[in-house]
Amino acid sequence: MTSTSPTRTAADAPTDAAGLMDGAALARRMTDRTARRAAELTRRTGTAPCLATVLVGEDPASVTYVRMKQNRCAKAGIDSRKVALPAATTTGELVATLRGLSEDPAVHGILLQHPVGPHIDERAAFEAIAPEKDVDGVTMRSFAAMGFGLPGFVSCTPGGILRLLDAYEVELAGRRAVVVGRSPILGRPAGMLLLARDATVTYCHSRTVDLSAHLREADIVVAAVGRPEFIRGEDIKPGAVVLDAGYNPGNVGDVDFAGARARARLITPVPGGVGPMTIALLLEQTVDAAEAQLGAGAPVSG
Template sequence: MKAEKLILDGNRVAANMKEKLAGQINRLSEKGIVPCLATILVGDDPSSATYVRMKGNACKRLGIHSVRVDLPSNTTTYELIAAINKLNDDPNIHGILLQHPVPHPIDERAAFEAIRIDKDVDGVTTQGFAQNAFGFADYPSCTPAAIIGILEYYNIPIEGKHAVVIGRSPILGKPVSAMLLNKNATVTTCHSKTANLDNIVRLGDIVVAAVGKPKFVQGDWIKPGAIVVDAGYNKGNFGDVDYDACLKNAYAITPVPAGVGPVTIATLLKHTVEAAEKFGY
């Protein structure tokens, strides 16, 4: 008899988070505070525009005010930082999200660093990264926080497990590795220069794929009973994991779409509401 597979439903996790947020938003409303997220979109990349629109719609459905700042693709680093500082100084803005990637030759890192730490609800500053590594960030990077949130929602043990993270980006691979380590997992972080990647992935009790390559992780890389979290999203609604192949060995797996993505957006909203709560104290 085949063991039943556990599909880690991100929509379900996100709905649970939003239900809790509704009460927090109502309490803030009684104080005359409306949580507000500012999103900045530089240029006209259609995928980025879609992501910003999705986040704005998610805010609207929950009763969070959203302010959208659209800048042309020829915006300079100086002009972008000036726009960020204007939002930093606005007391009605509780969170700031700069949609990335930004067009070349903008210095994206300099722009991220301009976001005030108490409004860095997307967890993109180096100060926020450091706080996350030490385990006390108010607003860790949203996708890593979503991954941890999914595992915790489904009561999947992390402590004592071997987690293999494929990817080392500063807003996904590295911070989720730190978060798993802080949860007492043993963590191996892999990347494009890792030798014998497939053999290392086979050691993972928890495998997090964050490489940005469709169907990169193969089914025979997954050891029987492993937990597979696919943090990738590629054209055609494909994740970084070959879902059908990996499902054969995995005990639990996130689908794409409806896996990590909805929880990432819910986490962004959660951080924005929490930032507004701090404003209200």
């Protein structure tokens, strides 16, 4: 399993000098390393890492995301198993499916594509994933590990954000970070990971009174509220670092990109910023999980 404290290497050093945080380029470098590790693991054990993806229904965006993750798995030398369930699947049926995958020794990581539909108890479904296979960092045990700074799987989007901050050598200790969003797999763990790195963290959300006042004091802004251009460029503190984890129809993030870029020191584009990092970390943690389950020792460096 990975540590909740991301690691930066010289190979991760950014090449963009225009204030954009190039998540796509960093994700490619991460995935190249993951592919080398997967190949070495397969050579040593005769078993390739395997990620099972579970999709409930046929939501077009979810179908696209799952297909993208399967394609990235193939490029990284990771086997993928797609489990497609009908939209009418009950909580009990989904839980049974996830428990079955958790007990399958041929599966090393499990991803439940979310959202799963309002009729399903999503938390119950997440908790059916064995902790050692929770490579998306969605279970309560993974959240506790992030909160207490213990080894474990991090939620992939927040973990990807930390990797970006490290790659661009953004100082976190003592800095004021504002996380706009409070979902249990994005906003909340993002704040926990920043707090673990000695940032001073404020959580805000769609009902925060005078959000602008909080944003104008923030050295680091994480936008994860799920509303297009919810954060206005004029509210960004000059010189701040902005990470936009939103993805809305029309390739629009949660931040007014043009307005924020005029004031920020660094900012992630949408697409091409946080999104690729999410998948790259998912693949990396799948190989971490496979190594742990197969007793395969230290990963390949580089």
